[in-house]
Amino acid sequence: xxxxxxxxxxxxxxxxxxxxxxxxxxxxxxxxxxxxxxxxxxxxxxxxxxxxxxxxxxxxxxxxxxxxxxxxxxxxxxxxxxxxxxxxxxxxxxxxxxxxxxxxxxxxxxxxxxxxxxxxxxxxxxxxxxxxxxxxxxxxxxxxxxxxxxxxxxxxxxxxxxxxxxxxxxxxxxxxxxxxxxxxxxxxxxxxxxxxxxxxxxxxxxxxxxxxxxxxxxxxxxxxxxxxxxxxxxxxxxxxxxxxxxxxxxxxxxxxxxxxxxxxxxxxxxxxxxxxxxxxxxxxxxxxxxxxxxxxxxxxxxxxxxxxxxxxxxxxxxxxxxxxxxxxxxxxxxxxxxxxxxxxxxxxxxxxxxxxxxxxxxxxxxxxxxxxxxxxxxxxxxxxxxxxxxxxxxxxxxx
Ligand SMILES: Cc1cc2nc3c(=O)[nH]c(=O)nc-3n(C[C@H](O)[C@H](O)[C@H](O)COP(=O)(O)OP(=O)(O)OC[C@H]3O[C@@H](n4cnc5c(N)ncnc54)[C@H](O)[C@@H]3O)c2cc1C
Numbered sequence: 001x002x003x004x005x006x007x008x009x010x011x012x013x014x015x016x017x018x019x020x021x022x023x024x025x026x027x028x029x030x031x032x033x034x035x036x037x038x039x040x041x042x043x044x045x046x047x048x049x050x051x052x053x054x055x056x057x058x059x060x061x062x063x064x065x066x067x068x069x070x071x072x073x074x075x076x077x078x079x080x081x082x083x084x085x086x087x088x089x090x091x092x093x094x095x096x097x098x099x100x101x102x103x104x105x106x107x108x109x110x111x112x113x114x115x116x117x118x119x120x121x122x123x124x125x126x127x128x129x130x131x132x133x134x135x136x137x138x139x140x141x142x143x144x145x146x147x148x149x150x151x152x153x154x155x156x157x158x159x160x161x162x163x164x165x166x167x168x169x170x171x172x173x174x175x176x177x178x179x180x181x182x183x184x185x186x187x188x189x190x191x192x193x194x195x196x197x198x199x200x201x202x203x204x205x206x207x208x209x210x211x212x213x214x215x216x217x218x219x220x221x222x223x224x225x226x227x228x229x230x231x232x233x234x235x236x237x238x239x240x241x242x243x244x245x246x247x248x249x250x251x252x253x254x255x256x257x258x259x260x261x262x263x264x265x266x267x268x269x270x271x272x273x274x275x276x277x278x279x280x281x282x283x284x285x286x287x288x289x290x291x292x293x294x295x296x297x298x299x300x301x302x303x304x305x306x307x308x309x310x311x312x313x314x315x316x317x318x319x320x321x322x323x324x325x326x327x328x329x330x331x332x333x334x335x336x337x338x339x340x341x342x343x344x345x346x347x348x349x350x351x352x353x354x355x356x357x358x359x360x361x362x363x364x365x366x367x368x369x370x371x372x373x374x375x376x377x378x379x380x381x382x383x384x385x386x387x388x389x390x391x392x393x394x395x396x397x398x399x
Contacts, residue, residue, distance in 0.1 A: 019291025
């Protein structure tokens with residue numbers, strides 16, 4: 001039974017993280033039969049620990065269509081305002097800027113939800129849909145030909161399908177096996193992520209303190225609680241990680257200038273070294289990349305997973321159309337169309353975040369002045385502010 005189901009798959013998806021499972025659901029909704037292969041059955045739940053994801057409205061609408069959002073919406077908090085505070089201590093100091101969703105006619109830019117809640121909602125929907133998920137170990141071989149690809153795994157499993165979706169994260173083995181070149185660079189920073197309670201309500205305001213070692217961001221959760229992403233240089237991050245809960249709460253309070261009052265009850269902290277990953281193309285040799293297999297960015301401005309879901313939405317729509325026209329769903333024409341459709345969105349955001357992060361780390365005056373002038377213009381010019389807000393939450397052709 002299992003072997004015959006495997007033999008009939010249209011799409012092999014490597015990776016059962018949020019991008020991989022979203023790809024499975026979206027392909028299924030396009031009439032394609034997916035099989036999901038992860039190295040382990042628990043890896044994605046473990047990876048979800050500590051982090052939250054700020055998801056923009058268009059992403060939420062996509063998750064609603066996939067049947068995922070309903071199960072996590074009660075644990076999600078609307079993000080109504082985004083505030084930037086220059087805390088670099090450098091001269092000239094960039095002006096503080098606040099962007100309100102109402103300025104672009106929205107009640108909120110999106111919602112923040114703990115990754116663990118999102119992972120639970122994905123797992124429940126995968127079960128409801130009867131998605132075939134296996135854990136055959138590492139990928140040991142990948143070959144592609146005129147009619148399909150064959151993936152071989154550590155436990156001897158072999159899967160054949162016309163399209164392989166690589167959703168196996170930033171160090172994607174599937175991407176490498178397909179011969180897609182990637183370029184990555186690290187920043188010497190580590191992001192600590194978790195959540196804590198605070199004295200005063202956040203009122204839906206997400207605050208990003210721009211500090212010399214990187215941003216410190218507070219992202220609202222339900223109640224008087226926020227998740228945080230705190231980027232520091234390696235040695236300082238290690239010191240903060242080693243603190244007990246009470247000492248960490250004091251440090252977090254200081255770093256936030258007590259904007260939400262005193263901080264208490266911090267969760268376990270998870271650490272993520274910051275790097276950027278770019279790839280030469282988003283599809284080759286019957287393999288299409290989605291999520292962090294396609295792009296990894298520093299956790300600034302909540303772009304990573306929002307981009308990943310847009311990859312999935314675009315790819316599934318192209319594959320569904322190709323199937324309805326009787327065309328090859330993993331052929332070169334589809335993969336070229338996919339690369340062309342995703343390149344602008346991914347590159348503009350990746351390079352923009354890289355520049356913003358570097359402008360914080362660097363003492364180079366023109367870079368500092370440029371960041372300050374940019375924020376001044378955004379803070380004062382109405383049309384520019386609105387364009388920035390719309391572009392921040394979705395690429396132009398998604399609005
Ligand atoms: C601190 C922090 C905060 C963030 N905040 C936000 C935010 O607010 N908003 C936002 O949009 N994004 C955010 N991101 C980015 C977001 O978390 C990532 O984009 C997202 O988790 C990537 O999902 P993914 O499914 O592509 O990869 P992953 O979640 O890494 O999943 C990859 C899966 O592939 C499996 N795997 C690995 N190797 C193999 C293999 N060889 N074969 C098969 N399977 C394999 C793994 O076990 C895993 O299950 C944040 C990131 C960090 C670090």
